[in-house]
Amino acid sequence: MPASPLILTSLPVNESRDIMRPMSSNWLTMPVTLDYPFAAEPRTGDGSAIEIAPGVLWLRMPVFASLPWINVWAIKEEGGWTIVDTGLRSAQTIDAWQTAFGGALGSAPVLRVVVTHMHPDHCGVAGWIVERFKVRLWMSRLEYLSCRLMAADTGRKAPEDGIEFYRAAGWDDSAIGRYRARFGSFGEMIYPLPASYRRISDGDTLRLGGRDWTVVVGHGHSPEHACLYCPELKLLISGTRFCRAYLRMCPCIRRNPRLIRSAIGSTR
Numbered sequence: 001m002p003a004s005p006l007i008l009t010s011l012p013v014n015e016s017r018d019i020m021r022p023m024s025s026n027w028l029t030m031p032v033t034l035d036y037p038f039a040a041e042p043r044t045g046d047g048s049a050i051e052i053a054p055g056v057l058w059l060r061m062p063v064f065a066s067l068p069w070i071n072v073w074a075i076k077e078e079g080g081w082t083i084v085d086t087g088l089r090s091a092q093t094i095d096a097w098q099t100a101f102g103g104a105l106g107s108a109p110v111l112r113v114v115v116t117h118m119h120p121d122h123c124g125v126a127g128w129i130v131e132r133f134k135v136r137l138w139m140s141r142l143e144y145l146s147c148r149l150m151a152a153d154t155g156r157k158a159p160e161d162g163i164e165f166y167r168a169a170g171w172d173d174s175a176i177g178r179y180r181a182r183f184g185s186f187g188e189m190i191y192p193l194p195a196s197y198r199r200i201s202d203g204d205t206l207r208l209g210g211r212d213w214t215v216v217v218g219h220g221h222s223p224e225h226a227c228l229y230c231p232e233l234k235l236l237i238s239g240t241r242f243c244r245a246y247l248r249m250c251p252c253i254r255r256n257p258r259l260i261r262s263a264i265g266s267t268r
């Protein structure tokens, strides 16, 4: 068991190396060295997994575009599994989960799905898994509602309010053009979420795999991003909270000190 908490991020190593030091005044430029305690990594989408703590499995699902894969987690329960995060909607991700169900998960059923936040690489196949196993989706309220709201924009034109906002945030014409072209595509990257869900909130204690996990909510990367911390295992499933890459991807955050302070403050 690690002496200090082990942080499980969702992103590839080169992104995770940018982990921020929230208490530091010059955290944007400070290099931080991370320890990677595991010599082996799971292979992407072949049904394999690595046990990183008793009853906690690390798997990888295929993604596309800028990310080659995303880390997801399975926690062993009495008679099945809790899944944390799911991957982007695609035939490859479904194949990867089918292989994992019959592989590392030993054909035991999924008992619940917890999603850290609304981005498609995290919640993209949550709807498919909960429907397949007839189980409940666990998610924070703002993440669930925001996800359904954005999915409802599928096929709509980019709103003038949005264009105005991003221009004010410093986007140039080509960035605005990409925003227009891609607006409404969110819903194509996720299976529809179920019509109901189990709400999780900051400070909740979830009993997963026979241990207590505390919900730690942060803002900035997404509206109500939930991390899961297990004091007994000294393990933090951080989703995409501890990653500076989102500041590079979101100029509206990068150029707004208030949002940066909010993102940092909520990480403490």
Ligand SMILES: [Zn+2]
Residues within 6 Å of the ligand: 117, 119, 221, 222, 240
């Ligand atoms: Zn994200």
